[in-house]
Amino acid sequence: GGFEIPSSGGIHLDADSSSVRRVAFGVLAWASAWCRCGSRDGSRSMLRPSATLVILVVLYRMAPEDSPTLQSLGEILRRPAGFGGRVVVWDNSPDSFGADSISGLDLSGFDRSYIACPENFGLAKVYNTVSTQLPGDLLLILDQDSMLPDDFLGILDREISSNPDCSLFLPVVESNGRCVSPGRLRVFKGKHESAPQQGVRSPKNVLAISSGMVIRSGYLQQPRFDERLTLYGIDTRFMIDFADNERQLVVMPSVIRHDTALWSDMPADGMLWRIRSLISSWPVVFERRPLAR
Numbered sequence: 031g032g033f034e035i036p037s038s039g040g041i042h043l044d045a046d047s048s049s050v051r052r053v054a055f056g057v058l059a060w061a062s063a064w065c066r067c068g069s070r071d072g073s074r075s076m077l078r079p080s081a082t083l084v085i086l087v088v089l090y091r092m093a094p095e096d097s098p099t100l101q102s103l104g105e106i107l108r109r110p111a112g113f114g115g116r117v118v119v120w121d122n123s124p125d126s127f128g129a130d131s132i133s134g135l136d137l138s139g140f141d142r143s144y145i146a147c148p149e150n151f152g153l154a155k156v157y158n159t160v161s162t163q164l165p166g167d168l169l170l171i172l173d174q175d176s177m178l179p180d181d182f183l184g185i186l187d188r189e190i191s192s193n194p195d196c197s198l199f200l201p202v203v204e205s206n207g208r209c210v211s212p213g214r215l216r217v218f219k220g221k222h223e224s225a226p227q228q229g230v231r232s233p234k235n236v237l238a239i240s241s242g243m244v245i246r247s248g249y250l251q252q253p254r255f256d257e258r259l260t261l262y263g264i265d266t267r268f269m270i271d272f273a274d275n276e277r278q279l280v281v282m283p284s285v286i287r288h289d290t291a292l293w294s295d296m297p298a299d300g301m302l303w304r305i306r307s308l309i310s311s312w313p314v315v316f317e318r319r320p321l322a323r
Contacts, residue, residue, distance in 0.1 A: 081112060081113055081166075081167040081168055081187075081190060082113070082114055082115045082165070082166035082167050082168070083113040083114070083115040083166055083167070083168045083169075083170060083183075083244075084115050084116050084117075084118060084160070084164055084165060084166045084168070084169050084170070085103065085115065085116070085117045085118065085140070085170045085172065086118045086120060086156075086157070086160050086169060086170065086171050086172065087099050087100060087103075087117065087118070087119050087120065087172045087173075087174065088120045088122060088153065088156055088171075088172070088173055088174065089119060089120065089121045089122065089123060089127075089174045090121075090122045090123055090150070090174065091123050091124075092123070092174050093127050093131060094119055094121075094127060094131045094132045094135060095131065095134065095135070097174040097175075098174070098175055098176065098177050098289075099172045099173065099174050099175065099176045099177070099178070100117075100119070100132075100135055100174075102176070102177045102178045103117065103135075103137065103172075103178065104135060104136040104137065104138075105180060106178050106179075106180055106181075106182050106183055107136070107137055107138045107139060107140055107183075108136075108138050109180060109181070109183065109184065111183035111184050111186075111187050112187040112191075113139075113183055113186075113187065114139055114140065115140055115141070115166050116140055116141040116142065116143060116165065116166070117135075117137050117140050117141070117142045117143070118142075118143045118145065118160060119132050119142065119143065119144050119145070120145045120147060120156055120160070121144065121145065121146050121147060122147050122148075122150045122151065122156070123148065123150075124148050124150065125148070126146035126147075126148055127146075128144075128146070129144040129146075131144070132144050152257060152259070152260030153240070153255075153260065153264055154255035154256055154257045154258075154259050154260065154264045155255075155257050155260075157171060157240070157254075157255040157264075158253040158254070158255050158257065161245070161247075161250040161253075161254065161255075162250060162251070162252065162253055164247045164250055166247060167246065167247055168190065168244055168245065168246055168247065169244070169245045169247065169250060170186075170242075170243070170244045171240050171241060171242070171243050171244075171245075172241050172242065173240075173241040173288075175288060175289035176203075176241050176242060176286050176287070176288045176289075177286065177287040177288070178242075178286055179284055179285060179286070181284065182201070182284050182286075185282050185283060185284045186199060186244060186282065186284070189280050189282050190244075190246075193230060193278075193280050195278070196230065196246075196278055196279060196280045197245060197246040197248060197249040197272075197276055197279075198233070198243065198244070198245055198246075198249070198272060198276065198279040198280070199243070199244040199245075199279070199280045199282055200212050200238045200242065200243060200244075200279060200280065200281050200282065201242040201281075201282050201284045201285065201286045202226055202228075202281065202282075202283075202284065202285045202286070203238075203239055203241070203242055203285070203286045203287075203288045204285055204286070204287055204288065205287070205288050205289065208222070209222060209223060209224055209225070209226065210222065210239065210288070211237070211238045211239040211242070212226050212236050212237060212238040212281055213226075213236075213237040213238070214235055214236065214237065215235040215236070215237050215266075215269075215270070226281055227281060228281045228282070228283050229280065229281065230278050230279075230280055231278065231279060231280075231281060232273075232277065232278060232279075233269065233272050233273040233276055233277075233278065233279045234273045235273070236269060236273065236279065237265075237266055237269050238265060238269055239265050239288070240264060240265040240268065241286070241288060242286045242288070243265075249272075249275075249276070254268060254271065254272075255267075255268055256268075256271075
């Protein structure tokens with residue numbers, strides 16, 4: 031039972047809305063089957079997970095087998111934790127790697143889906159497409175270059191159980207030994223924190239990168255990611271809006287190692303393009319703060 035990707039090639043997206051609807055229908059079909067059955071094979075005698083977790087991994091020009099994120103997921107999913115669910119591999123590569131590219135991944139206890147999107151949807155649209163039809167209790171967003179610690183799911187299980195009124199759970203993210211998330215927003219500039227306050231805290235003026243975020247489905251009943259933004263500024267705008275809607279979030283005692291493009295070594299022209307793209311996003315990100323425009 032449940033929503034299974036056809037062996038002939040998974041889901042292939044075009045830019046039209048019918049393709050998005052097709053993905054949503056398939057995901058909802060799996061969600062319905064999971065809720066009815068309580069386990070993948072329909073047996074109610076099996077241990078039911080305390081929460082269903084959808085793990086979204088977005089790839090671009092990287093084969094699934096080469097993704098540090100998917101490699102580390104294979105390690106942490108072997109450890110028992112209170113979750114079942116599905117890993118959704120969204121391939122934004124212009125030349126898709128195909129559904130067979132995830133068949134060899136070790137994703138113990140989790141179903142898997144592959145979505146080919148050679149049109150390269152903006153990340154906000156990707157997040158909204160999956161999150162607004164979320165077949166589970168929680169959404170974990172990951173890019174292709176994140177290394178999750180072995181105890182990540184165990185810590186997440188503890189934190190969601192201890193904080194039922196929180197809708198957002200953030201890890202500490204480090205790049206090249208430097209903490210890059212969460213940080214603080216000062217007027218319209220981000221500030222790094224070498225040792226972010228952990229535990230329950232106010233979301234006001236908190237910044238975080240999207241990779242590693244875990245969001246409860248209740249907060250995702252409507253699109254929460256601004257699709258005017260395609261790459262940079264998406265997570266900043268999300269955090270600003272979250273602070274306007276929610277009173278608290280949780281920073282978990284868990285550290286993800288991440289290749290953050292803005293802090294990684296790259297040719298000068300590539301860095302310049304990224305910085306220009308970041309600056310061009312500011313009018314949308316800070317539209318509620320006129321001084322920042």
